[in-house]
Amino acid sequence: MDLTIHTTFLPHDDADASLAFYRDILGFEVRKDVGYGGLHWITVGPVDQPGTCIVLEPPAADPGITDDERHTVTEMMAKGTYARLVLATADLDGTFEQLVAKGAEVVQEPTDQPYGVRDCAFRDPAGNLIRINEVR
Numbered sequence: 212m213d214l215t216i217h218t219t220f221l222p223h224d225d226a227d228a229s230l231a232f233y234r235d236i237l238g239f240e241v242r243k244d245v246g247y248g249g250l251h252w253i254t255v256g257p258v259d260q261p262g263t264c265i266v267l268e269p270p271a272a273d274p275g276i277t278d279d280e281r282h283t284v285t286e287m288m289a290k291g292t293y294a295r296l297v298l299a300t301a302d303l304d305g306t307f308e309q310l311v312a313k314g315a316e317v318v319q320e321p322t323d324q325p326y327g328v329r330d331c332a333f334r335d336p337a338g339n340l341i342r343i344n345e346v347r
Contacts (some may be wrong), residue, residue: 216263218254221294221339222284223267226251228336233267236313237298237341265296267337288338291318295340303345307331321345 223229233239233255242264243254253267270276270284287293300306303321310333311317318332318340329345 218264218266219296220266220268221296221335221337222270222288223251223253223335223337224269224285224288225336226253226267226269229253229267230255232315232335233265236310236315239265291334291338291340293338295342297342297344299344299346301346303329303331303343306343 230241230244230253233253234241238258239255240258241253241255243252245252245254250269250272252269252272254264255267256264270281270288276284284293307321315333318334319330321329321331323329331343333341333343335341
């Protein structure tokens with residue numbers, strides 16, 4: 212079996228702020244920017260990985276979600292406990308410094324974790340946790 216990660220979804224509550232974070236701070240390219248029915252989806256991804264996409268979507272986009280569920284998702288987003296994304300870099304300290312200089316919200320500075328990973332963490336404008344692992 213030959214499987215790759217093609218697309219994953221993260222919620223956003225402010226399309227402009229999310230676009231600025233993923234494009235201007237992380238350096239991802241915008242692949243699609245779609246509005247429909249008052250909702251806004253933005254597809255982004257690493258420039259050198261055209262087959263890997265992150266779709267930033269409003270939490271109201273799923274027609275099967277109830278108002279109570281939507282409220283819970285919104286609360287969890289605000290606390291930063293709803294969604295997360297793990298990225299990787301060979302230069303964790305350099306990447307961390309670049310993101311700090313661009314204004315990213317730091318959650319955790321580069322740390323050697325007891326489970327063998329060296330990583331740091333940021334939060335995107337919607338509250339999603341963005342962890343960055345160092346790979347050697």
